[in-house]
Amino acid sequence: MTADWHTGNANDETATRGWLLGHFMEPAGSMRATGDLEVKWGVHPAGQSRPEWTTGEKRTTLLLLVSGTFRLDLPGDSVTLERQGDYVLWGAGTDHSWQAVTDAVVVTVRWPSVV
Template sequence: MGGCRSAPTREPLLAWRSVDDGVYVGNAGKDAALDRGWLLGHFKDVDDPRHSRAVEIKWGVHPRGDERAQWVEDERRTALLVLISGRFRVDFPGHSVLLQEQGDYVVWGRDIGHSWFAEEESVLLTVRWPSVPGYAVPEMKRGRLPG
């Protein structure tokens, strides 16, 4: 005879954050706002569970008209962009890819130059590997909107 068992009552996970025991629980939108969208990668403090040299993860929120300030060349990483919402164009040498439905994604590998443009306000999840320094856009070029 089976009965219904209720799950144990627990505190909500997002109410708890800890970096002391190697576990970090957060909110992508809130945490991303603190570090230009980046949630995980080599740029996080070494003692933070979100520090990684293997992979970078970004929660990117882009207003309409937002564009990458400069073309990426000499790419040494593989990248995956997944559209959460909006309409987002990724430009490659000789062609462009338009992400327009939730879940649309594009993957590209090493040695593929690229740039991007938010055709509408967009939210994307970006995964890149490995996590290597040297790709940050200089401060004076960040946040540039066309026109």
Template sequence: MENPFSQPGITFGNAKTDGVERRGWFVGHFVNAANLRSTEILEVKWGIHAAGDSRSEWSVNQVATTLSILIKGRFRLQFPEQECLLAEEGDYVIWSAGVPHTWIAELASTVVTVRYPSLEGDSIEKAE
């Protein structure tokens, strides 16, 4: 539903609400709204994770670079050659296309993730 307070060139909303249908992703090529959230430039996710939530299978983007920023909590990302613990508000990790990752929320966590560009079919699961 389009926000009645939005004007041309301005989109206003709530990341948690707008991302419900796509596991927290609320900006990207997949948005079926006629506003600024529908873009191929980038994707943005508001991730709310309970303690113990995880993605155990490896996932990789073929083209997109990814940036994850910890808002609150404790969130661990595992890469084939390195592990990164986001423990302080503002901790972040950026990884390039072709780098597989998994993750676990060690504490209840909120993480903002940005991928660029936003391309259909770019994110795939990878057997490691």
């Protein structure tokens, strides 16, 4: 790694639970530690879920399906991503939870990256 570029493989980011960018990345001051956005490569086995709802979210979020089937639960509705490239975008303050219907890979982008 140099100050101007970084390379890696998202599947190897187990220590950061798949997060590639965000204010919380170490070491502080590296290219990956940014307050502008957060990016995650999420590999989820079938049946994995977040049964509790995420509340009080302060970021806008984009969830993009790479493979599999993934359901996002939003207040009063659910969105199932089934076709590669399907995505859902939701704004700050929108509560949510999710479930991997089948083995699934998703990319999550949130902005800004806030504590």
